[in-house]
Amino acid sequence: MFKKILIANRGEIACRVASTAKKMAIRTVALHSTPDQTAKHVAACDESIALPGETPRETYLQWQKILQAAKQTGAEAIHPGYGFLSENADFATACATEGLVFIGPPPAAIKAMGLKAESKRLMAAAGVPLVPGYHGEDQNPERLQTEADHIGYPVLIKASAGGGGKGMRVVTRSEDFIEALASCRREAAASFANDAVLIEKYVQRPRHIEIQVFGDQQGHYVYLFERDCSVQRRHQKVLEEAPAPGMTESLRRRMGEAAVAAARAVGYVGAGTVEFIAEQRGGQGEEEPTMEFFFMEMNTRLQVEHPVTEAITGLDLVEWQLRVAAGEPLPLRQDELRMQGHAIEARICAENPDNQFLPSTGTLAVYRTPEAENFERGAVRIDDGVREGDTITPFYDSMIAKLIVHGDDRQQALARLDAALARMRIVGLPTNVQFLRRVLASDSFAHARLDTALIERERAVLFDQDTLGRAPAIAAAVVRQLADEEKTAAPSGDPFARRDGWRSHGAMTRPFDFEHRGDAVRAVLARERDGSMALTVDGATQPLSWSPAADDALDLRLGADRLTAFVHRHGDMANVFTDRGASVVRIVDPLAHAGHTQSDAGRLTAPMPGKVVSFTVAVGERVTRGQPLAVMEAMKMEHTIAAPVDGVVEELLYAPGDQVGEGAPLLVLRA
CATH class of the missing domain: 3.30.470.20 (ATP-grasp fold, B domain)
Incomplete structure (x- = not known):
């Protein structure tokens, strides 16, 4: 058995491999990119080697550097995990050349099964049943569309070297085929450096x-x-x-x-x-x-x-x-x-x-x-x-x-x-x-x-469901705020210094402003002299009581409803978790929004960090709500950005290939 292995991966699969290796008394070497230098998988291994850079292409796909790390640390074998180099036949071959064991199949098997078209031909010869389709080498778009028309729609376009759902498109009409093929090929080229595709009959309800x-x-x-x-x-x-x-x-x-x-x-x-x-x-x-x-x-x-x-x-x-x-x-x-x-x-x-x-x-x-x-x-x-x-x-x-x-x-x-x-x-x-x-x-x-x-x-x-309900979510946010105030209040014998709403006569009422699922909500808490409370949400008033529970949970009673809630504050957000469901309530501070303007109105922004792949519109073009405007790539997938309203494109603020941050304006759309 091996004495030491290098794990050529990151995240949970690297931790998973390290766990079994430890059980078998096998020492492990971790790799890490710059963002991963303090990651859990690094701590899970006995040694670690840095791969300077951020993206997979700069780090976990640099197999020459990985081979060097294995030799440097005295590893006898490399476990590739899944993704990255796990199905790279050239890497498996290089491991053998360097006298390292690749913990996976032989390079020939990877190569045979790695290209979907080739694997289909092998399976047909082995008597394994296949879906009707085209797996040929002619990748001319016209030939591919002819084959798709012959198979009959709907068809599935699949990256021949693909996996993980990347480089796949379902096409239901012949007139949509060429556009879907182009998108599929872009994603395949970005993910696998190979834009070859195959066409298959799309099985209904498979x-x-x-x-x-x-x-x-x-x-x-x-x-x-x-x-x-x-x-x-x-x-x-x-x-x-x-x-x-x-x-x-x-x-x-x-x-x-x-x-x-x-x-x-x-x-x-x-x-x-x-x-x-x-x-x-x-x-x-x-x-x-x-x-x-x-x-x-x-x-x-x-x-x-x-x-x-x-x-x-x-x-x-x-x-x-x-x-x-x-x-x-x-x-x-x-x-x-x-x-x-x-x-x-x-x-x-x-x-x-x-x-x-x-x-x-x-x-x-x-x-x-x-x-x-x-x-x-x-x-x-x-x-x-x-x-x-x-x-x-x-x-x-x-x-x-x-x-x-x-x-x-x-x-x-x-x-x-x-x-x-x-x-x-x-x-x-x-x-x-x-x-x-x-x-x-x-x-x-x-x-x-x-x-x-x-x-x-x-x-x-x-989709778009609220299994917890507004009143319990608001009540949990109110009670969390009250509980936090009690924790931070300084002990005092002076009743007028207490923050629990005590009054010498009459009831105390206190408003709380929130935003829940896009709606502004005002909740009013009433506290009587005897300490009993009632909460009004959306015009309905119900008795409210609470007590602390284990693990910083709150036992709430709102009217006849009882639930245990965990409420975590993060900025102005109260994140409420219960057995029934979870919800996010935004705590609104009216003073914090004074002077707010809409200067960025009409600017369509990037919903996540990524790369601009293409714009599908030009300056001056009139667009309708829901029309695709841009394509972005993030986390190995392409995402289409659509127009939120009808309008005219006034300006494109980036060029294809540019990296953009989350919230960055992509274009100006005049309604």
């Missing part, structure tokens, strides 16, 4: 089911069952679970055997995932539904969602990777593998679901997670690479953490995941935590009616 496979250097293969990854936004996974709901033993065996055939066809070694598009049919009065499945791609690395497989099998897949890379045979045969219970993983991301999942950046002013518990008791696991006070930058992926739960069955796992999400408290930037809770509660997910259109289908209950 399920995304993937099979975890492993191969060793002795030619043995197993599949470690399946994961359902159908819940997606922008072609990127949101929730993953194992086993897949509705899976039959016969179908599991057929898909597993097809996945092994795919791995065997390329001489695969190590951990890999074969992804299938599956379409369920029947099940209406039949004894057993049928499912047709098609090969989509093979990810030649460990997947983000591997913890759910670990949960149901009780295995450590990183340990398997290390043992196989060191030349050991697979620890178990196929007939020795067993599943137990049900596991679900939620990806906690820095993004705003109510604003088209726009990625967000900022400091984790508060980062509190549910306590991890023993998986044997069926509980909670947190995989993350951040700590409270860390900054989420625009240079890397928006994922903050992975929250994984395990239960005896799916229903228990769902309940545990919702309870764990309720205990996630993140302040400082928007996240998808409350959105994930709404997905779990949606009728489609709760009853396992899964497909990749689930989020769009359940849009009415997933």
